[in-house]
Amino acid sequence: MPSFFRRRKLIVLFTSIILIVVLIGYSMRADEQSNIGAQFVSDTVGFFQNIVYQPVNLVIGFFDNVKDIRDVYNQNEVLKEELQDYKTLAFQVNELKKENEELRSIVNFDEMISDYTPIKATVISRSPEQWFDQVKINKGRKHGVEPNMAISTADGMVGKVIGASQLTSTVQLLSGFDVDNRISVVVDNNEDIFGLIEGYDSESKTLLFREMTDSGELEVGQTVISSGMGGVFPRGLLIGEVTSVELDQYGLTRTARIKPAADLLNINHVMVIDRDIYSPVLDQQSEQNQAQLEEEEE
Amino acid sequence: MKSLYLPLILFILLVFESTAVRFLPESIMSNNLFYIPHWILIFSLLILLFYDQAHTYHGLINGIVFGLLVDLVYTDLLGIYFLAYGVSLYLVHLFKKVLQQNFFVTLLLGLVVIVSVEFILFTLYTIVGQIDMAMNEFIQDRLIPTTLINLLFLLIIYPFFSKLLLKWQEQDLQIK
Structure with missing residues (x-):
């Protein structure tokens, strides 16, 4: 009998090693949330996270609020002044919008690369494993969220959807971006300078921007926005501001460091950006999904 | 059958792990250090030490199952926490027969478990x-x-849960 037990332990050991290798291999290859079982677990946990996260935030937010109250008076004065400017600005924007629409209708040009439909969502959890900079939001495929869509707050872009379940989805924050998820960007007000965001440097907390052009006009302080040429994101999402420019290791192109405009640590309410114009990546996905659904119905 | 409560408590811990980072003051958060909650691991350790009898595997099995759930819910890669929690809890299971049930032993085993889990995670994620x-x-x-x-988390939950788990163990024994 003892030999049997020893052998049984060995069998358990080997099967679990094989199981783990298969699991790791599978999840490296495929988007794990394409699996129905994984979606179900993710949604179930997400449901409870949705219940828990907001009250916890409220309690923690209370202490921050007490600190804030001291500064309220000064802030109020400044904001009142700024409000005056906003009124005139809003008026101007309205005028410009109207004019823009009129002009567009004249030239029969109704789809712009910068147009998008926002889906409002709330963050319900943040991954405790900080080597994965991921948060979860409370909108999923049922609400129209698809993998690869951009996520933005009022301040600027914060990340992109990497996995969508039926009712929740997982967002990769900018701070976890690497060469695999690049963003095509352009400098605001200057079409001549464009390039790619190619990763994040966690030490200096900046994004790495490699310029594809050799304009020599890249400067500190310029604002960088998404160009929409990557085929997924719309044009005009605010990414951040250039904090330093340096030559790359071969001295051929310039690399800039960009400080993200949005606060990546403290995110609550976000928008999922669904771009209106045809996107080869997003639209093919949804077509495939529809085809799958139809097959299942048959 | 108090063993049915165990997954429930672990599930609550799983959900609350996602808010764990928010409990720390922001001044601690802003410097580049990582504070990863391993509450499920710590609680499984307590189950293993105080609830499990010689022939039962509640702590180990719960730890492994919830390790897989952590993989599924919070990370991109399946199987890493599964392996890390499994191996380190099994180590404790082996040690358990030799060691006594007291506070310092628990603290020491807690240290062993966390350090071994972190090293396994580091190695696998690097590979x-x-x-x-x-x-x-x-x-x-x-x-x-x-x-x-x-x-610190172990210190906080130890006084309450070690007694509770011992009580449940005794109740289970009486039923038999």
Whole structure:
């Protein structure tokens, strides 16, 4: 009998090693949330996270609020002044919008690369494993969220959807971006300078921007926005501001460091950006999904 | 059959782990250190030490199942926490027969479990290519803060749950 037990332990050991290798291999290859079982677990946990996260935030937010109250008076004065400017600005924007629409209708040009439909969502959890900079939001495929869509707050872009379940989805924050998820960007007000965001440097907390052009006009302080040429994101999402420019290791192109405009640590309410114009990546996905659904119905 | 409560408590811990980071003051958060909650691991350890009898595997099995759930819910890669929690809890299971049930032993085993889990995670994520970090940096920025914060959690839950789990164990024995 003892030999049997020893052998049984060995069998358990080997099967679990094989199981783990298969699991790791599978999840490296495929988007794990394409699996129905994984979606179900993710949604179930997400449901409870949705219940828990907001009250916890409220309690923690209370202490921050007490600190804030001291500064309220000064802030109020400044904001009142700024409000005056906003009124005139809003008026101007309205005028410009109207004019823009009129002009567009004249030239029969109704789809712009910068147009998008926002889906409002709330963050319900943040991954405790900080080597994965991921948060979860409370909108999923049922609400129209698809993998690869951009996520933005009022301040600027914060990340992109990497996995969508039926009712929740997982967002990769900018701070976890690497060469695999690049963003095509352009400098605001200057079409001549464009390039790619190619990763994040966690030490200096900046994004790495490699310029594809050799304009020599890249400067500190310029604002960088998404160009929409990557085929997924719309044009005009605010990414951040250039904090330093340096030559790359071969001295051929310039690399800039960009400080993200949005606060990546403290995110609550976000928008999922669904771009209106045809996107080869997003639209093919949804077509495939529809085809799958139809097959299942048959 | 108090063993049915165990997954429930672990599930609550799983959900609350996602808010764990928010409990720390922002001044601690802003410097580049990693504080990773391993509450499920700590609680499984307590189950293993105080609830399990010689022939039962509640702590180990619960730890492994919830390790897989952590993989599924919070990370991109399946199987890493599964393996890490499994191996380190099994180590404790082996040690358990030799050691006594008291506070310092629990603390020591807690230390062993957290450090071994962190090293397994570091090795596997490095092999897979998820992270690119030097060993020194890992020990300074992640291993030490994470170990301390989890031992603190063990200190907090120890007085209450060690008694509760012992009580449940006795009740189970009486039923039999």
